[in-house]
Amino acid sequence: MILEDDIRASYTLESTINHHGKFQVVTVTETCREALDQFKLYTPELVFVDITLPDGNGLDVIRKLRTENESCHFIMTTAIP
Known part of the structure; x- marks a missing residue:
């Protein structure tokens, strides 16, 4: 599962992961709310989480999903320098 609000970043990450034969992205979300809903639906084994999101932050999402x-x-991602 990918939680990333930047379309280009999520597309690149999804393409890279799906290119590997042993992994498959089950869902891509852009908000904390959407991620919480999709997590319940798909129960992924690994989630890539952006730190800064439009409706919250990735650390809070990880705490909730955990x-x-x-x-x-979980793997944290960010474009913040």
Whole structure:
């Protein structure tokens, strides 16, 4: 799963992941709210999370999702220098 509000960044990340035969992106979301809903629907094993989002921040999303699935892994992404 990818949580990224920059369309170009999410497209690049999704293309790169899907290019690898052993991985598949199940959903791409742009907001915290959308990510929380999609996480329940798809229960991904790995989530790429942007830090800065239009309706919150990625750290808060990770904290919330971690309570729903302790075995899920997270990778933080950001374009902030």
